[in-house]
Amino acid sequence: MTGGTGLDGRVALVTGAGQGIGAAIALRLAAERAIVAVNALHPEKAQRTVDQIVAGGGRGLPVPGDVASADVVDALVGNVESSVGPVEILVNNAAILIMAGFLELDPADFDRTIDVNLTGVMHCTRRVLPGMLEARWGRIVTIASQWGRIGAKGASAYSAAKGGLIAMTAALAREVERNGVIVTAIGPGTVDTPQLNEDAAFMGCSLDEVRERYSQETLIGRIASPGEIAGLAVWLASDQAVALAGQTVLATGGRSE
């Protein structure tokens, strides 16, 4: 899928795009000839993804920063606007996951998870939405999680934040869809990203063991690749996504718990 999605020249901002799903989405959007602003907490990670985009013949710019801060978001979006134009596609992907039982989880870590995973999405969305409404075209794709639907042991804050994103997506879509702004979400199941290292540590097993365990919990016997989630995200950034406004597309391999 390259060039057939109508994203040629569109300005996209992908948060948390220094690795994993976010990096895969940034690269796929660039392959569709979108101009991709790459956000990551650490500047070197944002630059690394931009380097990959440029090496593939695409256009990208690094906009590192912590999305939990409204001021930082304001500044980084302002950088995008002054450099390449208003953000037309926002992919809210930045997230953290600290695996710990609810009573063992430091309240500060609970708050930080909500700040990044839920409030960060609010900051980014609120910052770019006026421009989208004015242009009467915009796409907001949020990477939620199946854990936002079913919850997960050791991930109370993460599940709460992702559940909030799913509900926020449905609510915001109703507010703005008639103005050409389509808001959707994806709820991935287990994806083969560096996050699995954290899961393995929490479970006290090896990375291969956690991959095997998660695979066995799906109906189709495997975990997802970041590229699969990226493919769905790029489609949801296209004009076709109108039919799915407000929905969260769960890509879980049929994992039920």
Added chain:
Amino acid sequence: MPADDTGRPTVVVGADLAVVAAVGRQVRADGRMIAVAPAGPGPVSGSGGPGETEGFAATVPVDGGWDAAAARVVADWGAPRVLITCPAPVPRRHLADSGPGDWQAALDRNLGLAAAACRAFAPLARGHGPATIIMLAWEPSGEPGQVHLAAASGAIQLLALALAADLGGDGITVNAVTVSEHDLAASGPVLELLLLADAGYVTAEVLRAGTR
């Protein structure tokens, strides 16, 4: 709709040829799309008309039974990669004003057909690489007189979830898509999403086509 590079056919099945044709137009598949209808070519429900089978490589009747129809499809075009089952129109009628026949007809033409089609085609899709089944079901609007429609639709959605569990090990994904009777065209983009090569991790889900 990305062209299917496997060379395997897409099969669209339904009790109402007009609905089958409408879904077929939404899929916009290549020439290897096959329509399968229980009563054969021509309007089944009386709502059909000329040109309904345009765009299909063939229309296969089920006069000789589902297994025979499926065998013919496989013999002539190969094992299906995609099976789409379509809902049949359900007359609006209050439950208190309807008889057992109304109930049974709604179930037979929707749930029964979807189950029969999967029973016939799914075994033939095994062992040929990834395949996907998409079951379309009506989205109840909330207006009166939709008890039969709602029951049939809900049953199809749960059938899809259960089938996904049964067929996941064979590399076959199964999902349901609900669509309004008044906006069948909205199913097109959702079908397109589910037929993406990158949608192979989406299974056992119910997607709603269109906004409300």
